[in-house]
Amino acid sequence: MSDNGKREKKKESGFSVVRKTYKYFFPIAWRIHKGFFFASAIRTVVGAIQPFVAIIVSPLIISELLGERNIARLIVYAAILAVAGPLLSFISSWLSVVNEKYGEKFDNYFEEKMSRMVTELDFQVTEDKNALDQVEKAKTGMDWYSGGVAGVFSPMFEIIGEIFTICGTVALIAVYAPWLFLVTLIVAAVNAIIQNKQNKIEIERFGQLSKINRAFGYYGWQTSDFRYGKDIRLYGAKDLMVERWNKYTDDSIAIWKESGDINHPLDHLKNVFNVSRDIASYLYLGVLVLSGGISIAVFTQMIAASSAFNSSLGSLLYQLQDIVKRCNYAYEFVKFAQFPAAIQKGNRHIVDKPHIIEFKNVSFSYPNTDVKVLDGVSVTLRQGEHLSVVGLNGAGKTTFVKLLCRLYDVSEGEILLDGVNIKEYDYNEYMNLFAPVFQDFKLFAFSVKENIVLDGVCADKELKELIEKVGLADKTASLEKGADTVLFKSFDENGIEPSGGEQQKMAIARALYKKSPVVILDEPTAALDPVAEYDIYRQFSTLVGGKTAIYISHRLSSCKFCDRIAVFSEGRIKEYGTHDELICIDNGIYAEMFKAQAKYYN
Ligand SMILES: Nc1ncnc2c1ncn2[C@@H]1O[C@H](COP(=O)(O)OP(=O)(O)OP(=O)(O)O)[C@@H](O)[C@H]1O
Ligand SMILES: [Mg+2]
Incomplete structure (x- = not known):
């Protein structure tokens, strides 16, 4: 395990994490829900086309108004604006609903996989603090932090879409107002640096919170598990537990506050840069119009194109960092899935003979x-x-x-x-x-029979004999549902609370049944x-x-x-x-x- 710790300290590059995360998740995601990728691809195309409707049609309307004023053409242009934009928006949002459903399906699949992996962990690993932290990181890493599998792949499609939009708008702007790029690129670069800093803060916070969440889970589970109820009441453990709980709450609040204190001013700074960029762009384009460099129609087109370019460039830089951030979280699941085995396992078969x-x-x-x-x-x-x-x-x-x-x-x-x-x-x-x-x-909140047989199939006669052998016959006969009576009240209000000795007899019956x-x-x-x-x-x-x-x-x-x-x-x-x-x-x-x-x- 110390090896694993060392490996963790060696920082991997963002690209390497994205590559490994995709390499792990893509084959599984593709196998279970190909539809997600098709829907995402169509949404990317739709999203990339969308801004060009206004960029192309708006200047045509203005030229028409300033020129021939042909009503038929104006109606066609207005109709395109009125129909194409909302239609593309509708398709895009419908596809995002489709993808949300896929996202939920992915989440269910990986939650189940996680439960399986935890139960299949080598027992020795379950006493290792690093391993337990890794379990917590894998769980939280796959929830809203990364947005699950859908969250990991979505930025890739966004990036492709943004690149498409950027290429189109660049081509237009380069012809009429090339200097527009300068101010835009400077602001985008500064914003990217700020965003990068914010991402680092968030990833650091994730690491700190994972440790605290595990402690939270422990105290939460103990206080809600009534089997601890007697000891908690009679030994005054409540105060100690509440005290610990409060300590972790305070720690967790302190971590959020600390990251918030740095993040909020940075958010304001990004806004200031964006507003300054817009002012500079308008001034530059205004000067071009006044000096006769471009027409009013082109001015409108440049405004629309530069707005699309800005938002796509900002989004591209954001998505590039977001993909690394999300993959960093989801990669915790990959690390957990590839956790080194604690004990050596061979493949020699056991011969059926006296051992x-x-x-x-x-x-x-x-x-x-x-x-x-x-x-x-x-x-x-x-x-x-x-x-x-x-x-x-x-x-x-x-x-x-x-x-x-x-x-x-x-x-x-x-x-x-x-x-x-x-x-x-x-x-x-x-x-x-x-x-x-x-x-x-441990016995489970299953029926008496299920606790003895667990995953096997047992004939009633065999079960009855077993129950008799361990001295549980009278007890089982006294229960309304016999061996089908559920233990404990966790899920069934009629569940029984067997005595310590009765539980031990059931455990012995389970061992004998095996x-x-x-x-x-x-x-x-x-x-x-x-x-x-x-x-x-x-x-x-x-x-x-x-x-x-x-x-x-x-x-x-x-x-x-x-x-x-x-x-x-x-x-x-x-x-x-x-x-x-x-x-x-x-x-x-x-x-x-x-x-x-x-x-x-x-
Ligand atoms: N998971 C563990 N990690 C570290 N030390 C452990 C662990 N489990 C047991 N030990 C230690 O190993 C020693 C032997 O424990 P073990 O449970 O084998 O004793 P035992 O003979 O079964 O005792 P008892 O009669 O109380 O059941 C004890 O000192 C115990 O503290
Ligand atoms: Mg012992």
């Missing part, structure tokens, strides 16, 4: 820390073996299973599956081997009542069947039904053996822990 898992001298430090949470862990687990993992808080038990489940890559040593480093296997196939119930498992050859239960009975706990112990062999099982528990009585016990202490396996072996070790950690617990039951 042997082997930790060989595995050490591990969490990313961006140098504390060895695991230090030289070696252990072998054969198919069907039940390993109990015990140890004090922070000993490294959960970390041990996180490494096995490939949520992180080991720092030193290796984990082998059937003699092959697990990094070499196809990631999804490998993940399918494991059905873990983590300490901090039918993976390795089941991992991290503190699976912590929230269960003694009867339910006893049931799980009693039925453990039936529950996990011939599967390999890793069972992390602080209740040492549960170790008795496991084949082997690994006692973790300070990141190492200090003792390893059966219950009967470990209990006999003089001053052994396990023996001491077991005696300490047994004391309470005597």
